[in-house]
Amino acid sequence: xxxxxxxxxxAWFIGLxxxxxxxxxxxxxxxxLAYVLxxxxxxxxxxxxxxxxxxxxRGIRRLVSAxxxxxxxxxxxxxFVVLMRKGSPLDSELLVYTWRDFGxxxxxxxxxxxxxxxxxxxxxxxxxxxxLMRRLPRTRAxxxxxxxxxxxxxxxxxxxxxxxxxxxxxxxxxxPLLWGASSGPVEQDVGLFELMPxxxxxxxxxxxxDANAERxxxxxxxxxxxxxxxxxPYNPRLxxxxxxxxxxxxxxxxxxxxxxxxxxxxxxxTMFTGHPCELQQEIxxxxxxxxxGFPERLRALGYRTGFVEPSTEKFENRRLLLDDLGFDDYISxxxxxxxxxxxxxxxxxxxALIKPAVRWLEENRSQPHHLTLWTLTAHHPYExxxxxxxxxxxxxxxxxxxxxxxxxxxxxxxxxxxLRELFTELRRRRLLDNTVVVIVGDHGEGxxxxxxxxxxxxxxxxxVHVPLIVHGPSHLVGSPRRVGGLRQLQDIAATVxxxxxxxxxxxxxxxxxxxxxxxxxxxxxxxxxxxxFNNSSMGSLxxxxxxxxxxxxxxxxxxxxxxxxxxxxxxxxxxxxxxxxAKRRELMAYLGAxxxxxxxxxxxxxxxxxRTELPPMLEPRSIDFGNARLVGMDAPEGxxxxxxxxxxxxxxxxxxxxxxxxxxxxxxVGESSRPVKTVRDLNRLPPAxxxxxxxxxIPAWVDLRKFGPGSVRIDLKIGGVRKPxxxxxxxxxxx
Numbered sequence: 252x253x254x255x256x257x258x259x260x261x262a263w264f265i266g267l268x269x270x271x272x273x274x275x276x277x278x279x280x281x282x283x284l285a286y287v288l289x290x291x292x293x294x295x296x297x298x299x300x301x302x303x304x305x306x307x308x309r310g311i312r313r314l315v316s317a318x319x320x321x322x323x324x325x326x327x328x329x330x331f332v333v334l335m336r337k338g339s340p341l342d343s344e345l346l347v348y349t350w351r352d353f354g355x356x357x358x359x360x361x362x363x364x365x366x367x368x369x370x371x372x373x374x375x376x377x378x379x380x381x382x383l384m385r386r387l388p389r390t391r392a393x394x395x396x397x398x399x400x401x402x403x404x405x406x407x408x409x410x411x412x413x414x415x416x417x418x419x420x421x422x423x424x425x426x427p428l429l430w431g432a433s434s435g436p437v438e439q440d441v442g443l444f445e446l447m448p449x450x451x452x453x454x455x456x457x458x459x460x461d462a463n464a465e466r467x468x469x470x471x472x473x474x475x476x477x478x479x480x481x482x483x484p485y486n487p488r489l490x491x492x493x494x495x496x497x498x499x500x501x502x503x504x505x506x507x508x509x510x511x512x513x514x515x516x517x518x519x520x521t522m523f524t525g526h527p528c529e530l531q532q533e534i535x536x537x538x539x540x541x542x543x544g545f546p547e548r549l550r551a552l553g554y555r556t557g558f559v560e561p562s563t564e565k566f567e568n569r570r571l572l573l574d575d576l577g578f579d580d581y582i583s584x585x586x587x588x589x590x591x592x593x594x595x596x597x598x599x600x601x602x603a604l605i606k607p608a609v610r611w612l613e614e615n616r617s618q619p620h621h622l623t624l625w626t627l628t629a630h631h632p633y634e635x636x637x638x639x640x641x642x643x644x645x646x647x648x649x650x651x652x653x654x655x656x657x658x659x660x661x662x663x664x665x666x667x668x669x670l671r672e673l674f675t676e677l678r679r680r681r682l683l684d685n686t687v688v689v690i691v692g693d694h695g696e697g698x699x700x701x702x703x704x705x706x707x708x709x710x711x712x713x714x715v716h717v718p719l720i721v722h723g724p725s726h727l728v729g730s731p732r733r734v735g736g737l738r739q740l741q742d743i744a745a746t747v748x749x750x751x752x753x754x755x756x757x758x759x760x761x762x763x764x765x766x767x768x769x770x771x772x773x774x775x776x777x778x779x780x781x782x783x784f785n786n787s788s789m790g791s792l793x794x795x796x797x798x799x800x801x802x803x804x805x806x807x808x809x810x811x812x813x814x815x816x817x818x819x820x821x822x823x824x825x826x827x828x829x830x831x832x833a834k835r836r837e838l839m840a841y842l843g844a845x846x847x848x849x850x851x852x853x854x855x856x857x858x859x860x861x862r863t864e865l866p867p868m869l870e871p872r873s874i875d876f877g878n879a880r881l882v883g884m885d886a887p888e889g890x891x892x893x894x895x896x897x898x899x900x901x902x903x904x905x906x907x908x909x910x911x912x913x914x915x916x917x918x919x920v921g922e923s924s925r926p927v928k929t930v931r932d933l934n935r936l937p938p939a940x941x942x943x944x945x946x947x948x949i950p951a952w953v954d955l956r957k958f959g960p961g962s963v964r965i966d967l968k969i970g971g972v973r974k975p976x977x978x979x980x981x982x983x984x985x986x
Contacts, residue, residue, distance in 0.1 A: 260294055260297045260327075261291065261294030261297065263327065264291065265287055265291050267290070267328065267331045267424065268289075268291075268420070268423075268424065270331075271286075271331065271335065272286045272287060289423035290423045293327075293425060297323040323425075327425055329341060330424040330425050331424055337704050337705060338701075338702040339703055339707075340424070342784065345532070348533070352567065444761070444763065444841060449851075449852070450541040450852055450855065454542065454548075456748070457548045457551070457753050459753070460753045463752075464751060465727070465750075465751070465752065466552060466553070466554070466751055467619070467687050467723070467727055467750055468619060468620050468621070468685055468686040469549075469687050469688075469689070469747055469750065470624070470687070471522075471622070471623040471689045471743070472623075472624045472688065472690045473623065474692045474717075475515065475626045476629045476659075476692070476695070476696045476706065477629055477663065477666075477717060478694075478695030478713050478716060478717060478718075479712075479717055480712065480713065481663055483496040484499040484718060484720065489645070490644065491644060491660050491667065492664065493667065494667045494670050494671040495667055495670065495690070495718070498670075498674070498722055499720055501722065502723075502728075502731055503721040503728055503732060504720050504733045505720070505734045505736075506733055506734065506735055507736065507738060508717050508718065508719030509717065509737065509792065510693065510694045510695070510715055511528065511739060511741065512527075512528060512694075513782070514707055516569070517529075517534075517536075520540070522743045523546060524545075525545070525743075525744030525764060526763065526848075527741065527848075529845070531785055534568065536572060537567075537568040537575055538572075538930030539575075540576065541848075541856070544577055545744045546558075546576050546577040548577070549619075549747070549751070550579065552751060554620055555579055555619070555620045555621075556578045556621045556622075557581070557611050558581045558582070558625070559582045559624050560598070560624070560625035561601060562583065562584055562597040562598035562630075563585065564583035564584070565893070566597065570895070574895065574897065578623075582607045584598035584603075587599060587607060589603045591603045591636065592638075594634035594636050595630060595632060596632070598627055599627070600635070600636045600665070601626045601665065604669070604673070605669065609676055609677065609680065613682070626666050628665055629662040629666055631705055632658070633658035633662045634658065634662070635658075639661070639664075639665045639668075642660075642661055646660075650697075650700045651698065652698040659696060670690075686723065687723030687728060688722040689719075689721050689743060690718065690721075691718065691719045691720075692717030692719075693717070693740075694714065694715065694717065695714040695717060697709040697711070697713045697714050698713070701713075701818070706783075707783040708783060710782060710788040710789070712812070717740075721746070721768055729769070736772020736773060736774070736776065737772075737777075737793075739765065739778045740765075741763075741765030741766075742765040742766055743765070743768070745764075745765040745768075746767045750769075756770075757769065757771075759776070762777060762779075762841070763841070763844060763845060774794070775793075777792065777793040778792050778793075779838070779841050780792065786802040786803060787802070788800070789841075789842065790838070791834070791837065791838060791841075795811055795813040796809070796812075797809070797810045797811075797812055800834060800838055802835075806823070808823045809821065809825065809826055860936045860948055861942060861946075862946045865882065866899075866948060869883030869899060869901050869948075870884055871883055874976070876969040876974065877972055878907065878908050879902045879908060879938070879947070879969065881901070881967070882946070883900075884901065884976065884977070885897075886898050886965075886976075886979070887979070888979070888980060889980035890955070890981060890982070891981070891982050891984055892959060892960050892981050892983060895930065895952040895955065895956070896979060897950075898952070898953050898965075898977075900914075900967070901949075902941070902948075903946060904942060904944065904946075904947060905943070907939075908941055908970070911939070912938045912970040913933075913937075913938065913969070913970075914933045914968070914969055915967070916929065916965060917973070918958060918966075919965075919966055919975075920963055920964075927953055929951040929953050930952040931952070933951055936949070938969065955981065958981055960983045961981055963978075963979045965977040
């Protein structure tokens with residue numbers, strides 16, 4: 252192989268960055284060269300390593316050096332395509348997340364594919380052929396490489412929709428992937444914030460409820476990916492959601508509602524618990540909630556609770572999260588048998604909600620109830636069913652990704668029509684009597700207004716400002732009006748608690764905790780905004796002053812929303828060093844306080860495992876495992892196919908358990924037996940640390956999703972002793 256062939260990776264790195272920078276036509280030449288330099292350094296670094304390995308041109312060295320160059324080129328290309336299409340860099344954590352849930356994300360990735368992607372891949376592989384052309388004459392190999400590169404780079408350029416956010420280009424494209432996206436936040440001075448109430452105190456707050464208080468029905472409608480500025484109540488010149496506009500005239504319309512973190516599952520945790528989700532990319536909350544969500548607290552008051560969505564329950568452990576939150580009933584795409592279309596990749600169109608929702612409300616109208624409806628159609632790829640005619644909207648200022656935004660506006664219009672049909676049917680059946688309806692967006696959506704698409708890493712208004720409307724009887728929610736002041740998704744749980752008579756919900760308890768929407772606006776309130784991508788962006792909003800900090804880039808942005816609602820005039824350059832340091836410290840402190848609270852809740856849960864008395868709800872058992880005896884257990888008789896099993900085990904410790912002894916569950920079907928996992932480690936309180944005379948109570952969620960309908964026996968093994976525990980029936984899905 253000709254030695255100059257090793258220049259190809261460096262040339263490719265420089266070429267891709269040049270294409271990215273060229274999309275910023277207004278950038279001066281000097282700035283463009285500065286942007287290309289990091290990739291040139293990485294490219295020539297790969298060249299140096301590969302050249303050293305290739306020096307002897309024999310055996311495994313030659314093969315490894317060629318594969319090294321090929322891998323570097325592939326990584327750079329993938330990072331380039333992701334950056335150009337999403338506006339955010341591809342990092343190692345996102346790559347791991349995609350790999351773990353590839354089965355559910357496959358269709359989403361396919362929706363982002365373009366016809367020229369295979370052309371790009373083939374051209375890229377062909378361009379690497381000279382690494383394997385050892386016998387090809389040098390001149391001929393040179394011209395072959397030039398010709399193939401001439402095909403490849405134009406294909407790469409076709410992946411560029413518009414100019415990206417320039418700060419991201421300040422580093423080599425592969426930097427987040429190779430060096431990691433998050434090296435761990437620094438300066439987490441938790442002392443800046445008073446930590447939230449501990450989980451036990453949250454439950455005690457509900458215990459102080461006035462027994463004579465009303466128990467109104469509550470319906471929560473979550474509008475998937477709905478940003479406020481694209482709905483008619485918040486943008487009257489844009490006629491996407493006329494029904495919401497009509498309903499808003501008879502409701503409380505909160506002008507400034509924000510999500511904490513722009514990701515659906517994270518927003519779900521925040522809405523139903525009233526406290527922040529974990530501020531990190533990994534979805535670890537399902538099966539690990541430190542405090543009961545308001546659905547479980549409502550059940551204790553005699554409510555029936557249900558959740559209906561047209562999307563799959565398999566993505567990000569959705570069913571487990573809702574079971575952990577305390578919902579009685581959950582209806583997902585797997586339970587819906589409908590002739591309606593599946594225009595996206597996660598499930599049915601939104602009209603598939605209507606029949607199961609109405610049926611559920613009819614079945615439970617005789618008792619207090621709460622029902623959540625979570626829409627889907629406005630989620631990427633923003634496709635509407637074929638029965639919905641494509642509409643045109645007058646938009647004063649189209650975002651750069653116009654084609655996607657047009658589809659998005661149509662998807663919102665479709666969802667609005669579905670809401671009109673739903674409300675018409677509920678009113679006809681008098682299912683809205685004594686009912687409060689809360690309508691909210693889980694997060695916004697970006698269309699390259701600031702160079703980024705979608706959600707997850709968009710701290711600007713299009714990604715975090717969501718519609719928030721409360722509709723209900725005036726004696727419960729007051730007279731219709733528009734309400735100012737900053738609000739956040741944590742406030743929904745506090746509002747539900749307030750409606751059913753739980754005291755103290757209208758007073759701020761902590762900057763990390765929700766306040767009832769029925770409380771007067773707090774002019775001194777600060778809301779915090781975080782990216783789903785670890786340490787990518789975080790910000791705060793107080794009054795009209797919005798500060799965004801990008802830890803990876805060490806960059807600050809500042810906006811005055813009173814005069815610059817679209818955030819086009821960055822005032823970050825006016826910040827003094829002391830102000831930037833103070834804001835960085837404040838944001839890192841909030842991040843640290845939230846994550847510290849979650850870790851403290853984990854530790855407290857382990858402490859509660861060792862008790863002197865058993866909880867009263869456990870069924871008595873007596874199964875001898877040597878030095879420990881199982882004396883109590885709580886487990887359901889049956890679960891639906893695809894669900895986790897909730898299991899609580901209680902032991903009486905009679906003697907010290909040997910070091911190394913562990914608990915292991917097994918599932919037995921017929922003659923087949925295999926170990927099963929729990930969501931959290933069954934041995935998080937190691938048996939060797941159990942104290943003699945104590946009662947050890949271990950809660951767990953057992954993963955039985957791989958088992959089909961039928962009978963399953965659950966066995967427990969401690970050390971060398973294995974005994975049957977429970978007979979479980981896995982039921983077929985109801986349609």
